[in-house]
Amino acid sequence: xxxxxxxxxxxxxxxxxxxxxxxxxxxxxxxxxxxxxxxxxxxxxxxxxxxxxxxxxxxxxxxxxxxxxxxxxxxxxxxxxxxxxxxxxxxxxxxxxxxxxxxxxxxxxxxxxxxxxxxxxxxxxxxxxxxxxxxxxxxxxxxxxxxxxxxxxxxxxxxxxxxxxxxxxxxxxxxxxxxxxxxxxxxxxxxxxxxxxxxxxxxxxxxxxxxxxxxxxxxxxxxxxxxxxxxxxxxxxxxxxxxxxxxxxxxxxxxxxxxxxxxxxxxxxxxxxxxxxxxxxxxxxxxxxxxxxxxxxxxxxxxxxxxxxxxxxxxxxxxxxxxxxxxxxxxxxxxxxxxxxxxxxxxxxxxxxxxxxxxxxxxxxxxxxxxxxxxxxxxxxxxxxxxxxxxxxxxxxxxxxxxxxxxxxxxxxxxxxxxxxxxxxxxx
Amino acid sequence: xxxxxxxxxxxxxxxxxxxxxxxxxxxxxxxxxxxxxxxxxxxxxxxxxxxxxxxxxxxxxxxxxxxxxxxxxxxxxxxxxxxxxxxxxxxxxxxxxxxxxxxxxxxxxxxxxxxxxxxxxxxxxxxxxxxxxxxxxxxxxxxxxxxxxxxxxxxxxxxxxxxxxxxxxxxxxxxxxxxxxxxxxxxxxxxxxxxxxxxxxxxxxxxx
Amino acid sequence: xxxxxxxxxxxxxxxxxxxxxxxxxxxxxxxxxxxxxxxxxxxxxxxxxxxxxxxxxxxxxxxxxxxxxxxxxxxxxxxxxxxxxxxxxxxxxxxxxxxxxxxxxxxxxxxxxxxxxxxxxxxxxxxxxxxxxxxxxxxxxxxxxxxxxxxxxxxxxxxxxxxxxxxxxxxxxxxxxxxxxxxxxxxxxxxxxxxxxxxxxxxxxxxxxxxx
Numbered sequence: 001x002x003x004x005x006x007x008x009x010x011x012x013x014x015x016x017x018x019x020x021x022x023x024x025x026x027x028x029x030x031x032x033x034x035x036x037x038x039x040x041x042x043x044x045x046x047x048x049x050x051x052x053x054x055x056x057x058x059x060x061x062x063x064x065x066x067x068x069x070x071x072x073x074x075x076x077x078x079x080x081x082x083x084x085x086x087x088x089x090x091x092x093x094x095x096x097x098x099x100x101x102x103x104x105x106x107x108x109x110x111x112x113x114x115x116x117x118x119x120x121x122x123x124x125x126x127x128x129x130x131x132x133x134x135x136x137x138x139x140x141x142x143x144x145x146x147x148x149x150x151x152x153x154x155x156x157x158x159x160x161x162x163x164x165x166x167x168x169x170x171x172x173x174x175x176x177x178x179x180x181x182x183x184x185x186x187x188x189x190x191x192x193x194x195x196x197x198x199x200x201x202x203x204x205x206x207x208x209x210x211x212x213x214x215x216x217x218x219x220x221x222x223x224x225x226x227x228x229x230x231x232x233x234x235x236x237x238x239x240x241x242x243x244x245x246x247x248x249x250x251x252x253x254x255x256x257x258x259x260x261x262x263x264x265x266x267x268x269x270x271x272x273x274x275x276x277x278x279x280x281x282x283x284x285x286x287x288x289x290x291x292x293x294x295x296x297x298x299x300x301x302x303x304x305x306x307x308x309x310x311x312x313x314x315x316x317x318x319x320x321x322x323x324x325x326x327x328x329x330x331x332x333x334x335x336x337x338x339x340x341x342x343x344x345x346x347x348x349x350x351x352x353x354x355x356x357x358x359x360x361x362x363x364x365x366x367x368x369x370x371x372x373x374x375x376x377x378x379x380x381x382x383x384x385x386x387x388x389x390x391x392x393x394x395x396x397x398x399x400x401x402x403x404x405x406x407x408x409x410x411x412x413x414x415x416x417x418x419x420x421x422x423x424x425x426x427x428x
Numbered sequence: 429x430x431x432x433x434x435x436x437x438x439x440x441x442x443x444x445x446x447x448x449x450x451x452x453x454x455x456x457x458x459x460x461x462x463x464x465x466x467x468x469x470x471x472x473x474x475x476x477x478x479x480x481x482x483x484x485x486x487x488x489x490x491x492x493x494x495x496x497x498x499x500x501x502x503x504x505x506x507x508x509x510x511x512x513x514x515x516x517x518x519x520x521x522x523x524x525x526x527x528x529x530x531x532x533x534x535x536x537x538x539x540x541x542x543x544x545x546x547x548x549x550x551x552x553x554x555x556x557x558x559x560x561x562x563x564x565x566x567x568x569x570x571x572x573x574x575x576x577x578x579x580x581x582x583x584x585x586x587x588x589x590x591x592x593x594x595x596x597x598x599x600x601x602x603x604x605x606x607x608x609x610x611x612x613x614x615x616x617x618x619x620x621x622x623x624x625x626x627x628x629x630x631x632x633x634x635x636x
Numbered sequence: 637x638x639x640x641x642x643x644x645x646x647x648x649x650x651x652x653x654x655x656x657x658x659x660x661x662x663x664x665x666x667x668x669x670x671x672x673x674x675x676x677x678x679x680x681x682x683x684x685x686x687x688x689x690x691x692x693x694x695x696x697x698x699x700x701x702x703x704x705x706x707x708x709x710x711x712x713x714x715x716x717x718x719x720x721x722x723x724x725x726x727x728x729x730x731x732x733x734x735x736x737x738x739x740x741x742x743x744x745x746x747x748x749x750x751x752x753x754x755x756x757x758x759x760x761x762x763x764x765x766x767x768x769x770x771x772x773x774x775x776x777x778x779x780x781x782x783x784x785x786x787x788x789x790x791x792x793x794x795x796x797x798x799x800x801x802x803x804x805x806x807x808x809x810x811x812x813x814x815x816x817x818x819x820x821x822x823x824x825x826x827x828x829x830x831x832x833x834x835x836x837x838x839x840x841x842x843x844x845x846x847x848x
Contacts, residue, residue, distance in 0.1 A: 051521065051524055052474060052503075052524060052528055053503065054501070054503040058475075058476065058477075058480075059476050059521060059524075078767060078768065079518075079520055079766075079767055079768035079769060079770070080476075080518065080520050080521045080524070081476055081477060081515075081516070081518060081521070082518050082520060082555050082768040082769065083477075083516055083518060083551045083553075083555055083556055084551065084553040084554055084555040084556065084778065084785075086753075086779060087553055087554070087778055087779055087783075087785060088550075088551070088553055088785070091785055099550065100550070102478075103477065103478055103516075103550075106477060106478035106481055107481065122659050122660070123659055125659070150481070165488070166488055166489050169484070169485060169488035169489065169490075170488070170489055170490065172485070173485070173488075173490045176485075186482070186485075186574075186576065187478055187481060187482060187574055188478065188573055188574065247741075249687055249688055249713065250740055250741045250742065251740075251741050251742045252688065252689045252690070252740060252742030252743075252746075253742070263713070265688075265713055270713075270716055271716065271718075359658040359659055360658050360659065360661075360663075361658065361659040361660075361661070362661060362690075362691075362709060362718075362720065364690070371690070373690065373691065375691065375693065375707075375709075377695050377697075379697065379698055379699075385695065385697055385698055386693075386695040386696070388691070388693045388695075388707075390690065390691040390693075390709075394745065394749075395742055395745065395746070397745075398741075398742060398744055398745040399741075399742075402741075423476070423477070424477050424478065427518075427768060428768075519770075519794055519795070519797075519798035520769065520770045520798070520801075522795065522798040522799055523798060523799050523800075523801055526799055552785075552786065553785050553786055553787070554775065554778055554783070554784075554785065554786055554787030554794075555769075555778070557795065557798070558791060562791075562795050563795065563799065607799065610796060611796045611799050611800050612792060612795060612796050612799070616790070616792030616793075616796075617792075619791055619792040619795055620790055620791050620792050622791075623791035623792075625786075
């Protein structure tokens with residue numbers, strides 16, 4: 001019979017301190033209870049959460065060992081959305097992989113498109129145009145905003161507040177309108193191509209985006225007023241699921257999970273791409289590594305994303321969006337219909353794809369979930385030998401057991417929400 | 429179809445005391461029951477992937493499926509009417525959806541939302557079920573990748589129309605066939621035929 | 637060229653078989669039997685300080701004669717230096733390599749995925765089970781080049797096997813060792829589990845459900 005592990009029960013309730021801020025009032029009941037009533041500290045239960053469950057953010061299965069209400073151990077099971085992306089990538093040309101990428105992190109589709117284009121351009125040694133770079137920055141930051149808005153909306157639901165979800169989804173609809181105007185699709189955008197973009201921004205896009213940046217801060221302020229100093233919110237999130245910086249590094253966490261634990265690593269600042277070093281923005285770093293800090297970090301990141309978008313719109317240069325190399329980019333249709341060489345290039349592009357040189361490239365970006373990296377290995381043909389997606393959500397989720405030991409079951413739900421997983425990326 | 433003369437095999441059969449031919453009372457009763465059912469279909473959101481996000485957008489304020497009586501999401505299948513499979517269904521998840529479908533009480537319907545749930549979508553590979561209709565019976569297919577919320581709402585309206593066309597006297601509608609002794613819902617030949625690649629998928633067997 | 641490559645050559649000599657560069661990244665090919673020692677040195681040596689494990693994956697090439705490479709990508713947060721290491725495994729031998737979970741806890745799930753997709757065993761991994769496919773998945777290792785895109789079995793067979801894989805049967809031994817579960821299981825299930833069989837719980841025979 002395996003021996004019961006002894007755990008400290010960190011039971012607490014919410015209270016308000018003398019400044020009116022929320023605070024945790026520890027109950028000291030647990031160990032005293034176990035000492036007074038040895039029969040009650042008894043056997044552990046094994047319960048199964050998911051894969052179909054409203055609060056698991058997708059098809060995630062958590063098998064939880066419980067001592068009463070306290071989580072002793074949680075064993076996550078993933079793979080319920082495994083779609084064979086990496087295998088499919090080996091059978092497609094590089095441009096044909098772009099629609100696949102939307103479906104992985106479907107909360108921030110444009111950032112997936114951008115990282116694929118950047119990785120293939122690194123592999124092929126292509127320099128993109130200035131306008132394309134700025135537009136891709138705008139796309140990445142728009143994706144960051146919509147991903148964090150979903151995260152905040154669904155985390156509020158998990159912790160019990162339903163209204164922010166409705167407010168934030170209304171803001172997302174405004175970004176969806178812009179995405180739809182640009183690419184034709186609300187969610188599965190497929191907006192980049194190797195060497196450029198699918199299309200330039202339409203008329204009215206800039207004004208619409210500036211308008212959005214100006215007004216979405218009001219909604220963020222409303223949610224801020226509702227949640228940040230709310231006693232229930234603080235009580236449910238402060239001190240929950242804390243990880244030290246050293247542990248976070250050891251678990252290879254990235255994104256807000258890592259920064260909330262005090263580690264200042266942001267791919268945009270440390271391994272810059274798309275000229276991010278020329279933009280003026282701050283990266284929030286947390287202190288305690290708990291759910292509350294992750295909330296604050298992501299909240300501030302959303303505001304900073306708005307700031308970056310405004311700078312990008314200010315500096316948006318005129319010019320072509322596609323690189324001027326017919327071996328890489330489809331030639332314009334007018335040339336295809338009039339010029340034999342362009343027609344042959346067009347034919348080869350569509351039928352054979354663009355061949356990459358022999359080699360390999362790993363390209364990381366700071367996606368809203370963390371460090372998203374695509375690793376391509378090429379053998380000189382138009383289809384990759386290996387396409388590896390370094391999935392930040394998958395790697396962040398692996399730390400869930402460590403974070404949830406000793407917490408209550410409802411805290412497990414809050415911690416799971418704070419990891420910001422998207423199962424399409426976790427399972428690929 | 430009409431009313432059968434003798435009560436046939438089926439879960440509801442023993443409840444019928446004596447068969448009646450359709451008349452004003454039964455049609456009014458059907459109308460009332462179908463009106464109530466169609467305007468309060470409680471969905472069981474089996475949201476897996478991107479379509480689930482569009483489903484959430486349909487449930488949010490702009491598109492608002494509360495207008496159709498569907499805002500009460502039932503995450504327990506025991507209290508749900510419609511299994512709304514939003515997203516792709518890998519093989520690992522197939523027994524889960526089958527179990528959830530089996531746990532739902534009659535009357536129940538299934539909406540297959542999106543291309544991946546309807547036919548497997550762009551994922552014609554080792555991991556994906558090529559259409560949930562190989563696993564559960566489907567009433568409405570909503571195409572799209574993902575379908576716009578308006579597309580989903582149209583699918584819901586079609587389902588409501590289907591529900592309004594039902595009649596209590598026809599037991600065959602509510603008959604439930606469990607998996608056969610092979611462990612499949614359809615014959616193996618039919619599953620293979622439904623899962624055959626078509627369009628561009630046909631050429632995606634050559635790597636390099 | 638990352639100076640760590642030269643430092644590795646100086647420290648480990650013959651275990652470093654090749655150093656190349658591709659698209660700006662340095663790639664070091666290492667002897668697979670000494671992977672743990674080399675990665676531990678990279679993490680602990682103060683001038684190297686590669687404290688962040690970015691990724692572990694594997695690559696099988698289209699040329700069947702080439703070995704499968706297990707790829708480790710590491711990053712130093714302080715020095716902002718990136719390095720890729722590859723350990724080639726000969727396909728004619730059983731595919732096995734030491735696990736680096738003792739060095740980085742994040743390697744746990746990454747190695748489980750490589751095992752699931754390629755069939756490479758990681759020695760001394762705490763819990764080497766399939767992670768993306770279900771545990772009794774019988775078709776093989778999906779990312780291998782000899783595994784066809786649509787799998788080995790017919791679609792009907794795949795659906796049948798998937799539906800027969802009772803999800804509740806997929807509790808791992810770690811989960812089932814929890815006190816209550818172990819003693820409450822029926823005896824024949826305990827015997828089957830002890831023999832390592834899982835996922836074959838008998839369904840109740842059809843037609844025995846109660847009539848309404």
